[in-house]
Amino acid sequence: MEVMETSTNSPCLAALTCVLGDLSQADGSASFTHGNTSVLAATYGPCEVRMSKEILDQATVEVVCKPRVGLPNCADKYRERHIRDLFQATILVNLHPRSSVMIVLQERQDDGGLLATSINAACLALLDAGVSMKFLVAAVTALIDKDGNINLVPEEKPSDVEASASLTIVFNEKDLQVMGVTSSGKFSQEQYDRSVSLCRKATEHVFKFYRESMERKLSKSV
């Protein structure tokens, strides 16, 4: 499969780049970069499922998050659970009962917003593999600084630590409703509401970017 790169610059987000189908053995793969954070996602399936994880009327979504170095820790498990629950609700699991959809996420570089980047990479990889989904999902991380300003673009030397709080919000494409939220740090209800509306706007760019990437891929392969 020919590999190509798509990238975009949108006004409110850092640069998005993606390469679809760069792994030859996986059923679908995508490497997704947002700013300086990059994740490689591979999906396998629907295929055979381990007996203990089998669900009678649904496919089992399995997610593995691999850290850049070392063994997976509690934080990686936490991300795995989040992403698994998200895609269990997103993939049309009833189409493939008693089978497994596996998503493997390899962290390449983490410069803040790893969860959001992982989710977007996983979604693109599923698209690449042609797994049927109810809708697309996209995640954006909002950083709330000490003065209460909300920022979607990690600035010069960015990290979640410097901001007073950060929120990662996942939206679906169908009606742009909140699919998932994770937060760190303290924030008020009003800040949450503002973050949601900002992130909602920003995800539209991500969805547009998904579309462009797929169009590029499909038009070239023909």
Add this chain to the structure above:
Amino acid sequence: MAGVELLSDQGFRIDGRRPHELRKIECRLGVFRQADGSAYIEQGNTKVLAAVYGPHEVRGGRGKALHDKVVVNCQYSMATFSTGERKRRPRGDRKSQEMTMHLQQTFDATILTTLYPRSQIDIFVEVLQADGGNYCASVNAATLALIDAGIPLKDYVCASSAGFVRDTALVDMNHLEESSGGTELIIATLPKSQQIVFLEMNSRLHEDNLSAVMDRAVAGCTDVYNVLDTAVRDHVGETAAAIGGDAA
């Protein structure tokens, strides 16, 4: 016995008990919903919880199943905050593994195992606070939990310990008495038939004194039995009243 005086000249022990006195026992059956049987026991400052699941199909490979009797699976675990020093591993260390084995042997000998061939009964014991007599409290709690689960037993199993200080046998040793390095004899009996199902002794003891210490420990078991039996009868009474109340 350097430092602490385990038995005063007046015949009192460190915590003010007489040599033949047990620590205060408080117990309760049916404390959990999820388990098939459960019990909580306090013997002085030792606090132990036990939960029983089963009889159910054999888990973890069919190879473990026995064709003529039930598999009794025990797990002894101590909460990390149960001891003075924080415990690094709640289970899996040698002491806990030994304790698990002892419990398994004790209950293998007491449960009517032949009634449930190719099945398994789980007994999980969690020590929340340890102040001596952990094995005894675990056995007593597990007995209550098994009774709560309605699993047929030959008899109650009651456990107690005894030590020997200044020519006197002391029943139901607490942590301080246990760790002073003297003799400790741990015994589990079936009180009605006066049979011993488990017996362990460490440190040295003159042969002549053995029977005195054993008698004290067995007497302790009988005392424990009386307390447990009252608790069981109370519990059954309460439950019956509750069921009767619902029906009315």
Add this chain to the structure above:
Amino acid sequence: MADEVRTAQPKEFYRKYLEQGVRPDNRELGEFRPTVLDIGSKNGSCISTAEGSALIRLGNTIVICGIKGELAEPKTETPTEGYLVPNVELSAVCSPQFRPGPPSEQAQVLSQFVANVLKNSQCVELEDLCIAPGKMVWVLYADLICLDYDGNVADACVLALTAALSNTSLPVVRVDEETGKTETDFKEEKKIQLTCTPISATSAIFEDNVLLVDPTRQEEELSTGLVTVVTDGKNICSLEKPGGSPLKDQQMRLCIERAFQRHTEACNLITQSQGSTLSTLTSPLVDR
């Protein structure tokens, strides 16, 4: 009859109840199960071998928390900060669905959640745990053991932890500047000061539209998603919605509102429990 329907057709069973705006256990949608709390103190109840402890019963869910202190050297990057290490154990005791063995994924996720709550809320100032900068600090191990699992362990864990921390006293330790020897004064004790009290409230989403607060195990199994909101009374310390059904903004607002309500309730409960002197650990275990 009701029991059979409940087992055979659990969804239908719940739907019938929820149409009337009540739940099978007579609760309203936004109502927590009765909560009983026993906070340990040095003179008696709960766990006296621990520096602080609490036992909580949320309906049928029971969680115990014990806090143990140890001395350690601080990290070189943070010479004045102690450590606070939470750990959640879903032991084989609490439910037939957990097998003995290494911590399950769910237990690890819960541990991480509790660690996040502590970090985000900063309810314990890590600098308060410093004894001698660069040389010695306290490590507080907060071990949470679930004893009976009937859903919503996350909320029970957070409440047990907050309650236990609010009543944790550490002996005063002095380090000799020259010899480097430590001296522990067990008679003199210092209470840990909490800067805030994080309290969490979890809601389960049923059939994409009904929000059930404080779900039982069956409600958790039937739900199509969970939302957990942790507040300290003023701000939100953590907002977790790991996937599941999409949620409208006003539904999310409802969850946040409920979390603030729960905060007031739970804070009252902690204050009350601290005042009362329960004689034995059995008290929360008894009442059913």
